Amino acid sequence: MFIVENLRYKRILEIVSLTISRPISCIMGPSGSGKTTLLRMLNRLNAPDEGRILYNGQDIALMDTIKLRRNVVMLGQMPVIYSGTVADNLQIGLQFSQRPPASDEDLRKSLAWVELDKELADSCHNFSGGEKQRLCLARIMLMDADTYLLDEPSAALDKNTERFIIEHLTEFVLRKNKQMVMVTHSEQIAQSFPQTIIRMEGGRVTEAYHE
Numbered sequence: 001m002f003i004v005e006n007l008r009y010k011r012i013l014e015i016v017s018l019t020i021s022r023p024i025s026c027i028m029g030p031s032g033s034g035k036t037t038l039l040r041m042l043n044r045l046n047a048p049d050e051g052r053i054l055y056n057g058q059d060i061a062l063m064d065t066i067k068l069r070r071n072v073v074m075l076g077q078m079p080v081i082y083s084g085t086v087a088d089n090l091q092i093g094l095q096f097s098q099r100p101p102a103s104d105e106d107l108r109k110s111l112a113w114v115e116l117d118k119e120l121a122d123s124c125h126n127f128s129g130g131e132k133q134r135l136c137l138a139r140i141m142l143m144d145a146d147t148y149l150l151d152e153p154s155a156a157l158d159k160n161t162e163r164f165i166i167e168h169l170t171e172f173v174l175r176k177n178k179q180m181v182m183v184t185h186s187e188q189i190a191q192s193f194p195q196t197i198i199r200m201e202g203g204r205v206t207e208a209y210h211e
């Protein structure tokens with residue numbers, strides 16, 4: 001659960017008060033309205049100039065960043081693939097958050113979750129955009145975080161992969177009692193998961209609707 005209080009960031013964001021408490025929340029608004037910037041603030045990829053963000057009651061500015069990002073994991077618009085094998089790319093999320101590596105069995109299970117028919121020793125070099133994004137999804141699911149931040153994957157992807165990523169992550173989050181905050185342009189997607197809809201315009205929250 002996040003509480004945003006009197007937040008100001010450059011000339012981009014000004015949010016007096018916002019609570020994000022439901023399991024699924026969608027941030028919507030026109031291009032340039034500050035959606036990605038707000039999402040990035042929730043795991044401190046951007047730090048506010050003024051105000052604060054509480055995560056489960058704790059000011060994230062005072063939390064250890066690695067600990068925060070172990071609990072609050074973001075999947076960005078563009079898939080990030082590192083050199084090395086499929087296994088290396090899956091383990092790296094755990095490595096970044098200073099967690100023990102997963103077993104090969106768990107890695108294979110994670111590939112099955114995202115329906116990626118690849119071997120652990122394969123190189124990711126020739127993966128399609130959709131395969132890369134599904135590999136990143138498997139990486140973050142393995143991290144077993146409490147909260148997931150999903151920045152609209154559609155920019156880089158076809159509609160089927162976008163739907164796949166959203167549906168799989170939503171199902172995972174709800175089944176395991178986690179929380180997800182996603183940025184989307186799509187009214188249709190927001191209406192499918194209507195627990196909280198946050199509308200933004202010009203860096204401000206114009207509406208926060210909780211079901």
Ligand SMILES: Nc1ncnc2c1ncn2[C@@H]1O[C@H](COP(=O)(O)OP(=O)(O)OP(=O)(O)O)[C@@H](O)[C@H]1O
Nearest residue numbers: 010012029030031032033034035036037038183185
């Ligand atoms: N680091 C930065 N420095 C200066 N301006 C920035 C920075 N990051 C974003 N902006 C600007 O802040 C505004 C909000 O950007 P942001 O990416 O948060 O919008 P958005 O609602 O996610 O847009 P989109 O839907 O197009 O992805 C834009 O005008 C953008 O150009």
